[in-house]
Amino acid sequence: MTTVVVPFRSNDPKRRLATLSEHDRVRLAEAMLADVLAAAAGVGRVLVVSPQAIALPEGVTHIPDPHRGQGAAVRAALDAAAAMEIG
Numbered sequence: 001m002t003t004v005v006v007p008f009r010s011n012d013p014k015r016r017l018a019t020l021s022e023h024d025r026v027r028l029a030e031a032m033l034a035d036v037l038a039a040a041a042g043v044g045r046v047l048v049v050s051p052q053a054i055a056l057p058e059g060v061t062h063i064p065d066p067h068r069g070q071g072a073a074v075r076a077a078l079d080a081a082a083a084m085e086i087g
Contacts, residue, residue: 002044005077
């Protein structure tokens with residue numbers, strides 16, 4: 001089964017857009033996440049790695065971020081996907 005892994009910074013997102021208010025940066029990040037999840041839903045299982053649980057569409061699984069960078073976040077999701085295949 002195909003698995004799509006989406007790392008998502010749910011706190012202090014889009015820091016490069018510092019000219020926007022934090023509220024607007026959060027709204028932009030959430031809108032972008034919604035678009036990615038809508039596109040990914042047709043591909044296969046979708047896992048979102050984020051520091052805290054966030055509201056996700058049905059069928060999308062949250063994976064806790066291990067807080068060691070984006071590579072570690074993706075690895076956590078891949079490990080979870082492998083465990084789902086076995087279990």
